[in-house]
Amino acid sequence: MADGWQLFLDSFWPIVWGAVSGTIPLALASFAIGLVLALGVALMRLSRNRVVSGIARVYISIIRGTPLLVQLFVIFYGLPAIGVVIDPWPSAIAAFSLNVGGYAAEIIRAAILSVPKGQWEAGYTIGMSHAKTLRRIILPQAARVSVPPLSNSFISLVKDTSLASLILVTELFKVSQQIAAFSQEFMLLYLEAALVYWIICLALSSGQSALERRLDRYVAH
Amino acid sequence: MSPTDPVPADPSPAERPLLTATGLRKAFGENEVLRGIDFEVRRGEVVVLIGPSGSGKTTVLRSLNGLETPDAGVLDLDGGPVIDFAAQALGPAKAAKQQRLALRDRSAMVFQHHNLFPHLTVLENVIEGPVQVQRVPKARAVAEATALLDRVGLAEKRDAYPFELSGGQQQRVGIVRALALKPDLLLFDEPTSALDPELVGEVLQVIAELAREGWTMVVVTHELAFARQAADEVLFLDGGVVVERGTPQELFTAPREERTRRFLDRILRPLD
Numbered sequence: 001m002a003d004g005w006q007l008f009l010d011s012f013w014p015i016v017w018g019a020v021s022g023t024i025p026l027a028l029a030s031f032a033i034g035l036v037l038a039l040g041v042a043l044m045r046l047s048r049n050r051v052v053s054g055i056a057r058v059y060i061s062i063i064r065g066t067p068l069l070v071q072l073f074v075i076f077y078g079l080p081a082i083g084v085v086i087d088p089w090p091s092a093i094a095a096f097s098l099n100v101g102g103y104a105a106e107i108i109r110a111a112i113l114s115v116p117k118g119q120w121e122a123g124y125t126i127g128m129s130h131a132k133t134l135r136r137i138i139l140p141q142a143a144r145v146s147v148p149p150l151s152n153s154f155i156s157l158v159k160d161t162s163l164a165s166l167i168l169v170t171e172l173f174k175v176s177q178q179i180a181a182f183s184q185e186f187m188l189l190y191l192e193a194a195l196v197y198w199i200i201c202l203a204l205s206s207g208q209s210a211l212e213r214r215l216d217r218y219v220a221h
Numbered sequence: 222m223s224p225t226d227p228v229p230a231d232p233s234p235a236e237r238p239l240l241t242a243t244g245l246r247k248a249f250g251e252n253e254v255l256r257g258i259d260f261e262v263r264r265g266e267v268v269v270l271i272g273p274s275g276s277g278k279t280t281v282l283r284s285l286n287g288l289e290t291p292d293a294g295v296l297d298l299d300g301g302p303v304i305d306f307a308a309q310a311l312g313p314a315k316a317a318k319q320q321r322l323a324l325r326d327r328s329a330m331v332f333q334h335h336n337l338f339p340h341l342t343v344l345e346n347v348i349e350g351p352v353q354v355q356r357v358p359k360a361r362a363v364a365e366a367t368a369l370l371d372r373v374g375l376a377e378k379r380d381a382y383p384f385e386l387s388g389g390q391q392q393r394v395g396i397v398r399a400l401a402l403k404p405d406l407l408l409f410d411e412p413t414s415a416l417d418p419e420l421v422g423e424v425l426q427v428i429a430e431l432a433r434e435g436w437t438m439v440v441v442t443h444e445l446a447f448a449r450q451a452a453d454e455v456l457f458l459d460g461g462v463v464v465e466r467g468t469p470q471e472l473f474t475a476p477r478e479e480r481t482r483r484f485l486d487r488i489l490r491p492l493d
Contacts, residue, residue, distance in 0.1 A: 121330075122332065122336035124287070125325060126329070126349060126354060126402060127354035127402070128353065128354055129322075136353060141340055218383075219339065
């Protein structure tokens with residue numbers, strides 16, 4: 001038992017370091033890029049141009065209709081077959097960003113549609129263009145609506161980054177696996193990895209609540 | 222006119238109506254909402270549109286602000302734009318957009334449900350148009366907005382969010398937001414229909430005062446008492462046409478058309 005406790009303590013900081021240097025930056029970068037992509041795809045999807053909205057529709061369908069692990073493998077192990085070799089980190093960021101882009105696009109689209117039509121008209125009537133109304137009137141209100149579902153996406157993403165361990169990215173889970181293989185204490189190390197993921201997600205949940213309170217300052221309770 | 226009188230030249234700009242609408246037509250699918258609407262609005266005049274729901278009065282008003290596009294007819298604003306909708310429909314989309322923006326440049330709309338921006342404070346709501354669209358320096362826009370808010374008794378609410386106001390206060394902010402754009406033409410779309418009865422008065426008073434100050438306005442309303450007191454001309458619409466028009470005196474005390482009489486009866490004596 002004492003040995004187990006010692007191993008837990010010895011492995012704790014390496015695993016946390018795996019989170020700090022791998023999991024968290026991977027999730028942050030992918031989410032940031034993914035959100036920009038998602039906004040673009042959501043606007044394409046809302047476009048009256050059938051070709052434009054069709055492209056967005058197909059993209060969303062592919063992302064949602066295929067496993068993330070398969071997407072990751074296509075990029076890292078598949079693309080080299082046609083001469084495109086991408087390093088583990090950029091491969092992981094590309095796969096996760098594309099994934100977030102597909103799912104968050106639907107969230108953002110729904111949030112934009114949830115803003116009453118009268119808000120668009122009020123923007124037009126004070127002389128704003130469509131783009132300006134979108135930017136200054138609609139998106140700030142859509143942002144409030146989309147924070148809870150987008151927070152869920154981000155929390156899922158943090159956990160999904162563990163898949164990057166399969167394409168040689170050193171992150172939280174990869175570090176746990178290596179120590180487990182070395183010490184043969186699989187139960188202990190994988191529970192420890194789970195614990196660290198849980199702590200990160202708890203912190204994110206409380207961050208979500210704070211953000212929602214801030215964005216709710218202008219609505220009646 | 223005696224034969225010695227000189228032939229009148231084209232009316233000078235000061236005498237031309239601010240707005241001339243001719244033959245406005247609009248259909249939503251099979252449903253013809255406007256079937257040839259003609260009217261004029263002179264500077265400083267208050268024109269009130271009344272009529273049953275579905276009569277087309279709101280569509281007329283929204284057309285004046287480019288929120289609806291009639292299928293045919295002409296809107297001629299003195300000083301521009303002059304829009305021939307049938308011709309516009311055949312022309313490039315870009316030109317249509319330019320005309321729509323030019324139309325909005327001349328008028329401002331007060332909505333039934335105020336449509337204030339909920340994420341902006343009262344002051345921010347009012348200066349959004351001047352600062353973001355008209356490029357008025359922010360300090361000047363704030364000073365002007367504060368003065369306007371003061372006039373409708375809401376100066377101390379300038380930093381409140383819309384949800385913190387009563388319905389009547391929200392609508393007064395809606396009016397100030399329109400005034401801040403300094404439009405030539407103010408448009409009101411049933412500005413009191415969504416309000417609790419005890420809040421209607423404070424909003425109508427503001428509108429009546431603006432009328433006295435000489436603002437030109439077109440008002441769609443069910444408040445016949447307001448129309449009677451504030452209107453220069455009342456148009457009764459039904460089935461997409463102007464059934465009858467006249468001064469409030471003429472229309473309310475001696476309506477010529479049976480349909481007008483029935484409509485007025487229904488509103489004034491709902492229990493008979």
